[in-house]
Structures are given as C-alpha cells and as structure tokens.
Amino acid sequence: MRGVVMHAPGDVRVEDLPDPVIKEPTDAIIRLAATCVCGSDLWPYRGADAVTEPLSMGHEYAGVVEEVGSAVTTIKPGQFVVGSFFASDNTCEICRAGYQTSCVHREVLGTSGGAQAERMRVPLADGTLVATPSLPDADLVPSLLAASDVLGTGWFGAVAAEAGPGKTVAVVGDGAVGLLAVLAAKQLGAERIIAMSRHASRQQLAVKFGATDIVEERGEEGVARVKELTGGLGAHSVIEAVGTQESMRQAIGATRPGGHVGFVGVLHDVEIKGDDIFMTHVHLHGGPAPVRRFLPELIELIVNRVIDPGEVFDLELPLDQAAEGYRAMDERRAIKVLLRP
Numbered sequence: 001m002r003g004v005v006m007h008a009p010g011d012v013r014v015e016d017l018p019d020p021v022i023k024e025p026t027d028a029i030i031r032l033a034a035t036c037v038c039g040s041d042l043w044p045y046r047g048a049d050a051v052t053e054p055l056s057m058g059h060e061y062a063g064v065v066e067e068v069g070s071a072v073t074t075i076k077p078g079q080f081v082v083g084s085f086f087a088s089d090n091t092c093e094i095c096r097a098g099y100q101t102s103c104v105h106r107e108v109l110g111t112s113g114g115a116q117a118e119r120m121r122v123p124l125a126d127g128t129l130v131a132t133p134s135l136p137d138a139d140l141v142p143s144l145l146a147a148s149d150v151l152g153t154g155w156f157g158a159v160a161a162e163a164g165p166g167k168t169v170a171v172v173g174d175g176a177v178g179l180l181a182v183l184a185a186k187q188l189g190a191e192r193i194i195a196m197s198r199h200a201s202r203q204q205l206a207v208k209f210g211a212t213d214i215v216e217e218r219g220e221e222g223v224a225r226v227k228e229l230t231g232g233l234g235a236h237s238v239i240e241a242v243g244t245q246e247s248m249r250q251a252i253g254a255t256r257p258g259g260h261v262g263f264v265g266v267l268h269d270v271e272i273k274g275d276d277i278f279m280t281h282v283h284l285h286g287g288p289a290p291v292r293r294f295l296p297e298l299i300e301l302i303v304n305r306v307i308d309p310g311e312v313f314d315l316e317l318p319l320d321q322a323a324e325g326y327r328a329m330d331e332r333r334a335i336k337v338l339l340r341p
C-alpha cells in the first residue's frame with residue numbers, strides 16, 4: 001500500500017509500505033476514506049521536533065473496517081468508523097472518567113504505521129473506534145475525519161475552558177483546532193466568542209463558525225483588546241490552541257479572575273510560573289484531548305448535519321501529493337489539507 005514517510009525535516013515522501021496486519025486479537029484494520037495533515041505534523045517538518053528515523057506519518061482517520069482480531073466484539077467489518085489519535089480500552093477507571101488519552105492501556109497511533117496511508121492498524125478497536133449509524137454520504141467524510149482530532153480537540157478545549165451559556169469565550173490560535181474551538185463554543189451555548197486572528201480567510205471561517213468579535217492584536221496588545229471588549233475583566237473562558245510561550249501567556253492574560261483556560265495546543269518549551277496562576281485566580285486545564293469522550297456526540301451532530309466542521313479543509317489532494325500538502329500547510333497557504341488515499 002501507499003503511505004507517507006517523513007525522512008527528515010522538510011522531506012516527506014509517499015512510498016510503498018507493507019500492508020498492516022492484525023498483531024493483537026484486539027486490533028482492527030481499516031481502509032482510510034480520507035486522512036489529513038495535522039498542525040502537529042509541522043513540528044518535525046520544521047525541525048522543531050527531531051526526526052531520528054523515518055517516521056510513518058498521520059494520526060487522523062475515518063474509514064471502513066476490513067478485518068478485526070478474534071477478541072473484537074462490537075466493531076465489525078464493513079462498518080464506517082472514526083477513532084482518536086490515542087487508542088484506549090474505554091473501560092478502565094480513567095477512561096470511564098472521560099480521560100481516554102490517559103487510558104492505562106493507551107497506545108499512541110502512528111508509531112506502527114500512520115494514518116496517512118491507504119490502510120492502518122487500530123489497536124484496542126472496541127474501545128477506540130466509534131461506528132457511524134450507517135455508511136455516511138461522501139460529503140460527510142471530511143467532517144467525520146475532522147472529528148478524529150481537530151474537532152474533538154477544539155471541543156475539549158471549549159469544555160476545559162467551561163464555555164457555555166452566558167460566557168464570553170476567547171480563542172487564541174486560528175489553525176483548524178482554534179477555528180473548531182469557536183464552533184464548539186457556539187454549540188455549547190457561549191454568548192460571545194472572540195476569535196484572535198489576523199488572517200482574512202481564517203477570520204471569515206471563524207465568523208461562519210460563530211465568532212462574534214475578531215481581535216487581530218497579539219501578545220500584550222491582544223490581552224488589552226480582549227479586556228477592552230469585556231469591561232476590563234477579561235473573558236470567562238479562553239481556549240489556547242497554539243502551544244507556545246507567547247500564546248499561553250496571552251491566554252492566561254486574557255482570562256478574568258476565576259475564569260478558565262482550556263489549553264490544547266501541543267506545548268513546546270512553555271513555562272508557567274507560580275505567579276501566573278497564583279496571582280490571577282485562573283484555572284488551567286488541558287492536555288491531549290480525550291477525543292473518544294466526545295466522538296458519539298460529535299458523530300451524531302455531523303450525520304444530522306447540525307455542524308459542518310469539514311469546512312476547515314480548504315485544500316484536498318490525492319495521497320500521492322502529500323509533500324505538496326505539507327508545503328501548503330507549512331507556508332500557511334492552507335488551513336488544513338485533506339488527503340484522499
């Protein structure tokens with residue numbers, strides 16, 4: 001089968017790879033209907049994460065089950081499924097509390113064959129995968145794929161920030177996760193949603209997803225602008241969807257005393273000092289989003305056409321042109337690139 005391999009920063013190739021096989025009785029093999037390039041794939045692509053050996057890329061997936069191991073009971077061949085970037089049993093105490101990305105049996109997907117390929121192996125299939133009620137119409141596939149990571153991550157950011165009725169929510173970051181955090185805040189009933197972005201096309205999508213205000217300023221100026229819009233207090237809920245020192249500081253600074261920051265950008269060299277939280281009365285909650293917690297609800301909203309998160313994909317390419325997809329995202333010519341195997 002064909003699959004994407006990163007050999008070094010900036011060096012992405014589509015190669016012939018061995019077909020995945022069932023290794024554990026709890027595995028499933030799926031055929032990807034679509035896959036995509038993640039903002040987090042850009043960290044190694046830009047050399048910010050080391051690439052010490054060829055990496056099989058991709059951790060976002062939606063597709064049809066082809067084969068299941070002997071211990072898989074609920075997932076069946078022929079079903080269309082969506083799963084998260086961490087496999088989880090969905091039965092341990094941590095999973096049942098809604099933190100499947102910290103499952104005691106969790107496995108990071110992509111390490112033994114990534115999702116940017118024609119087929120992939122999914123461990124702990126019964127716990128990890130959620131089947132759609134029936135085979136979805138083709139136009140729903142991008143939205144179902146978005147549920148696998150960017151929608152689920154933005155959603156967790158909004159839940160962690162306690163977005164809801166009567167709340168003013170600010171979103172730091174205008175990548176796919178930040179934009180879908182706007183959509184999540186809207187769905188969760190937020191009264192006012194401030195999107196922080198200086199890119200016209202991303203601002204437009206933010207407004208379409210439910211943003212009521214746009215703030216173009218960054219850093220201290222951005223914080224001052226959010227305070228200006230909120231009677232000097234700051235937002236009740238702030239979603240941090242970047243993962244840098246500057247964005248985290250901006251998120252904490254834009255939150256009112258007693259407010260909540262939901263941080264879901266993968267952190268890179270971020271330091272939070274005691275005074276940042278002691279003197280501000282800000283709650284911090286975040287981490288790798290337990291997407292699995294939200295998947296049943298997100299799938300229902302998508303198949304009933306209540307939300308259309310697939311709109312974040314503004315470039316679609318055949319899998320064989322993955323290298324161009326990475327370039328387009330790296331140069332910010334595309335918000336998010338969908339790859340068709």
Ligand SMILES: [Zn+2]
Pocket residue numbers: 088089090091092093094095096100102103104105106
């Ligand atoms: Zn678990």
